[in-house]
Amino acid sequence: MLARDFGFLQGEALVKFYESSPGTHRGFCGVCGSPIFSKFDDDKSGYGLPLGGLDSDPGVKPELHVYVSSKAPWHDIADRLPKYDEDA
Template sequence: MLNAQRCSSNIRTRGPIAVGRQTEITEMIEGSCLCGNVRYELRGPPQSMYYCHCSMCRKATGSSFATNMLVKESDLVIIVGAHLLKAFQSSPGENRYFCSECGSPIYSKARDRENVVSIRCGTLNGDPGIRPTEHIYVASKAPWFEIRDRLPQHLGEPEL
């Protein structure tokens, strides 16, 4: 049975991203929350980007799905407002970090995903140079949303 309540705790990088869907990263990636009191930099290249349709991501973003990007934990640097980040344990071993002032979700960290964090792409200030490569947890997607692209769709988490 699929665990539609839990998102991305077992997603790991699966090697290089599909060629042709990416642009070259020439500068540091920056991001911030809605109020601007939390700002961060990604000092290394993102590993992958995906659309998540699990109910946890839908509720955390208030949208039909979340666009997430995996990066090395050591590449995420909170440059302003680290003291404003609060964590919510959404499932055992997984915390979602958000700005305590405006509520913007910034990233999540799962115990099962060592040295990797999942950035909420809606907080990016520019183009990260990669594009989503798949949809996950489509078995629990919002019933009013129809996926119209040709990216692979996985009922739960993709096989590694």
Template sequence: MYDGSCLCQKIHYQLTQEPGDFGYCHCVSCRKASGSAHAANAPVMRKNFHLLAGAAELREFESSPGMIRAFCSNCGSPIYAFRTERPELLGIRLGTLDTPFSKQAKEHRYVAEKATWETIEDQLPQYAGPPH
């Protein structure tokens, strides 16, 4: 099991599934939602995401058509995102995990939208948009 929380500790959740393989997303929306050069999001089935505290603080926002992002309304921490065509699959924001997570990223996606000030120096595959 994996535990996670937001910055202000009002939202607490538990995953009863190990997050899947992940990559770094450099799209404009992920950059703005994370406040950084990219976001690290790993897939988890919604049935394995359990909100333990903070239901009153959890908000969802449709950042673009069909993309829903959930965050803490108190501190702003992003918690997960999902696409409306696949609501059973959440993209957990790995920065909110409290339990150590040792998987490594598999790719960079949406590098066509990456920040001009970011240099990617690793050898991971890069995709201009979604992975092929």
């Protein structure tokens, strides 16, 4: 998600960040612990957004799969989208 397209309607002060790996900051609700979004030191133009937290269709479809060499062994990718072992 582009950072310029993201904004809080309320509750911004409740978001707490944790640096999960160098340069990656994961934001969680400070009350319930739900993941909200991730920020990246090396790319301030975009945020990582966990799609499981959305209430409605985001209006976009997946275009590819990245880090497939690290996927859970029980997860089968059943579509024909391009697959990459690393970031695309």
